[in-house]
Amino acid sequence: MKQIIYSIFFIFSSVCFAQNTSLFEQGNALYNEGDYDQAILKYEAILNNGEHSAALYYNMANAHYKLNHIAPSIYYYEKALQLAPNDKDIKNNAAFAKNMTIDAIDSVPEVGLSRYLKNLSNTFSFDTWAKISIAFVLLFVLVFLSYYFAYSTAKKRLSFVASMAFLIIACLSLSLAFHKSNLDKKDRPAIVFVQESQVKSEPNLRSSEAFILHEGTKVQILDTVNNWKKIKLSDGKTGWIVKEDIKAL
Numbered sequence: 001m002k003q004i005i006y007s008i009f010f011i012f013s014s015v016c017f018a019q020n021t022s023l024f025e026q027g028n029a030l031y032n033e034g035d036y037d038q039a040i041l042k043y044e045a046i047l048n049n050g051e052h053s054a055a056l057y058y059n060m061a062n063a064h065y066k067l068n069h070i071a072p073s074i075y076y077y078e079k080a081l082q083l084a085p086n087d088k089d090i091k092n093n094a095a096f097a098k099n100m101t102i103d104a105i106d107s108v109p110e111v112g113l114s115r116y117l118k119n120l121s122n123t124f125s126f127d128t129w130a131k132i133s134i135a136f137v138l139l140f141v142l143v144f145l146s147y148y149f150a151y152s153t154a155k156k157r158l159s160f161v162a163s164m165a166f167l168i169i170a171c172l173s174l175s176l177a178f179h180k181s182n183l184d185k186k187d188r189p190a191i192v193f194v195q196e197s198q199v200k201s202e203p204n205l206r207s208s209e210a211f212i213l214h215e216g217t218k219v220q221i222l223d224t225v226n227n228w229k230k231i232k233l234s235d236g237k238t239g240w241i242v243k244e245d246i247k248a249l
Helices: 004-032 036-048 054-066 070-083 088-098 112-119 126-149 154-187
Strands: 189-192 196-200 208-212 218-225 228-232 240-243 246-248
Touching: 004 036, 004 054, 004 228, 054 070, 054 088, 070 088, 070 189, 112 154, 126 154, 208 240, 218 240, 218 246
Parallel strands: none
Antiparallel strands: 189 218, 189 246, 196 208, 196 240, 218 228, 228 240
């Protein structure tokens, strides 16, 4: 019975993969012909099938950019960068798309130890840091066993120093893994998807206007109250925006 289920699942997966590949190629052909609207429909069909990739988001962003769709192009470039953060082509095109936005928001630079720790934590993903930690724990165990069974004083000293070094690195890697996890939990970006949105000082329409945001601006979501999202800009400003005006990444 299990073999039948596995076979059905394999056949279904193969059919879906072939279908998505065909849709992707059709979308690319339409894009090359300049039919960007139809290309987007093909790419969206792939997303509706549950398929996600940096290449798919990148092509969707390019098609929206050609149509001067500011918010969708930035949104999908950001989605592509989440999957391929070091891709130069995605970074370059995302920079062009951001030049179309109206809001000029400065970033508050991080300084000191917090900046160094954040940059170091973002070097790898949480899973990678965890794997590094496990690898050094195993090295610690192996080298410590070598120390335990060694007869020579020199070998014992060398093994002990090496095992302690591996243990310290393992602990540091584990700490960076948890710090990376905390950074990821706090990182809740969103893109403004309306032409103009009034950001309020409180989560209600009666409150005063804090500032105005325009299409394509990237914000961070801090909190949710009913139909409102508390957001933060890169310059540190905070306010409340109607949740329909933004789209979370």
